[in-house]
Amino acid sequence: MTKDEMIKKIAELEAGLVAEKAKGANMKTKVMAQLESGVNTMSGLTEGLNTTSKNISSILTYLRKDLIKEGKTIITQKYKDQTMVTILSLETLGWK
Numbered sequence: 001m002t003k004d005e006m007i008k009k010i011a012e013l014e015a016g017l018v019a020e021k022a023k024g025a026n027m028k029t030k031v032m033a034q035l036e037s038g039v040n041t042m043s044g045l046t047e048g049l050n051t052t053s054k055n056i057s058s059i060l061t062y063l064r065k066d067l068i069k070e071g072k073t074i075i076t077q078k079y080k081d082q083t084m085v086t087i088l089s090l091e092t093l094g095w096k
Contacts, residue, residue, distance in 0.1 A: 014038075027051070028066075031059045035074075035087060042076070042083035053083075060085070 001009075014037055027049070034048050045056045064074050067087065073095075077084045 027055070027059055028062055031056060032063060035085065040085055042085060045085065 030049055031045060034045055039045055039048055042053050042056060046053050049056070060074050060076065067073055068090075071090050072087055073090060073093070075086050075088055075093075077086075
């Protein structure tokens with residue numbers, strides 16, 4: 001098995017674990033699982049969860065409130081035609 005084949009297989013296995021973890025979970029949990037698995041675009045989230053970007057934006061608002069308690073926040077940044085999504089610590093941003 002080549003290095004590229006192993007990387008592809010690992011990505012497939014991780015995607016399966018994320019899908020399994022998200023079964024029966026509420027949408028906030030599903031979005032968080034996608035972000036933790038490495039999905040970092042709004043289009044990736046909408047495709048992965050089969051929902052609209054408006055719904056994802058709303059969920060990100062609620063997740064921000066939850067993450068503030070942990071000293072983190074969600075940052076979105078539009079670049080060309082993509083909206084990038086990332087979780088950062090408040091200390092990294094100099095906000096704490």
